[in-house]
Amino acid sequence: MYNNVLTSHNGGITTITINRPSKLNALNKETIQELHDAFDEANKNIKTKVIIITGSGEKAFVAGADISEFANFSIDQGGQLAAKGQELLFDFVANLSTPVIAAVNGFALGGGLELAMSAHFRIASDNAKMGLPEVSLGVIPGYGGTQRLPQLVGKGRAMEMIMTAGMVDANQALNYGLVNHVVSQEELLPLAEKLASKIMRNSSVAIGAAINSVNAAYEDGVNGFETEIKEFGSCFGTKDFKEGTTAFLEKRKADFPGK
Template sequence: MNFENILSSTQNGITTITINRPSKLNALNKATIFELHEAFDAANKDADTKVIIVTGSGEKAFVAGADISEFANFTVENGGKLAAKGQEVLFDFVQNLSTPVIAAVNGFALGGGLELAMAAHFRVASDNAKMGLPEVSLGVIPGYGGTQRLPQLVGKGRAMEMVMTAGMIDAATALSYGLVNHVVTQEELIPLAEKIASKIMRNSSVAIGKAIQAVNANYTDGVNGFNIEIEQFGACFGTEDFKEGTTAFLEKRKAAFPGK
C-alpha cells in the first residue's frame, strides 16, 4: 500500500506506522488522517501483525498538531463535522482496535498529535518530548478527544491546567503525570517500544483484544465495564488460544498461541 504522508512497514510481528511530513513537523492534515486510518485498518486485519507502533519521522516531532491552514476559515457547521469525522476515522478508531497500539512519542506531540498519542493504548516517550493541547491559544478547544482522554489519563485538575494554559509539559512531567509509561533517549525509543511489543506478542492476541475491549468499556458512557469484562472473560473459554494456554500451563511448556 502506497502513501504520500506516512510510512508503514511490518517486521517480526510489529507494524510500524510513521507520520512522514517532516517539513510540516508531521502535522495532521485531512489526507494524513485518512491515510493513517487505512494503515491502522490494514495492520489490524493483518494476521502477521501482533502489535502496532506509531511514531513520527525525524527527531523534532511526533506530530506537532493539526494543519491549521485547512480549517482557519471554517463555519460552525464545518468545525463540528471536522471533529466528528476525525474522531470516527482515526482517534476513536485507534482506541478501539483489537491490536495493541503503542505511541512512540519522539519530540513535539501537540494538539492533534497528543490526541493521537492518547488514543493509542499506551505511550512511551523520548526525553526531548514536549506535550500539550494549545488549542485555546487559537480560540478553539481540542476536538479530537483531548478534553476527554487527557483527564482520564492525568486527572481533571492537571488536564484543566494543561488545556487552560495551552502550555507544554516535558517528558519527565508527563511520566510523573502518568501520561507516558516510560521515558528514554531518542535513540532508545523505538528499541524500547519493540521490546515491549515482543513481550506482548508472547501472549494470546485474542485475549489481548478482549482485554482492550473490557478496559475501554470502563470509559464509555452508558456501558457497565464489569458486565463487558464478564462477557469477554466467558468468551475466552471458547477460543483455541484458551485451550492452548491452559494446556501448555498444565504441561509445563511455553504456549504456542494460534491467535484464534
C-alpha cells in the same frame, strides 16, 4: 503507497511513521485518511500482532493539526471536522483489537497528543514535549483531548494543561502518568519493539478482549464489569485458552494460534 505515512512490518510488529518532516508531521485531512487506512490494513493483517505509531525525524511526533485547512470553517464545518476525525482516526485507533504503542519522539501537540492518547499506551523520548494549545487559537481540543487527557492525568492537571495551553516535558508527562517510560531518542524504538515482543508472547485474542473490557469502563451507559464478564466467558471458547491452559498444566511455553 501513501504520501504522508510510511509503514514497515518486521516479525509481527507493524510500524506506522507519520512522514511530513517539513510540516513537523502536522495532521492534515489527507494524513488523517492515510493513517486510518494504514491502521486498518495493519489491524486486518493476521501477521500484525502489535502496531507502533511514531513520527519521522527527531523533532516531532506530530506538532499539531494543519490549521490552514480549517481557519475559515463555519460552525457546522467545525463540528463535522471533529466528528469525522474522531470516527476516522482517534476513536478508531482507541478501539482497535491490535495493541497500539505510541512512540512519542519529540513534540506531540494538539492533534498529535490526541493521537498519542488514542494509542493503548505511550512511551516518550527525553526531548518530547506534550500539550493541547488549542485555546490559544480560540478553539478547544476536538479530537478527544478533553476526554482522554483527564482519564490519563486526572481532571485538575488536564484542566491546567488545557487552560494554560502549556506544554509538559517528558519527565513531567511520566510523573503525570501520560507516558509509561522515558528513554533517549536512540532507545525509543528499541524499547517500543521490546515491549511489543513481550506483548506478542501472549494471546492476541485475549489481548483484544482485554482492550475492549478496559475501554468499556470509559463509555457512558456501559457497565465495564458486565463487559469484562462477557469477554472473560468468551475466552473459554477460544483455541488460545485451550493452548494457554494446556501449556501451563504441561509446564511448557504456550504457542498461541491467535484464534
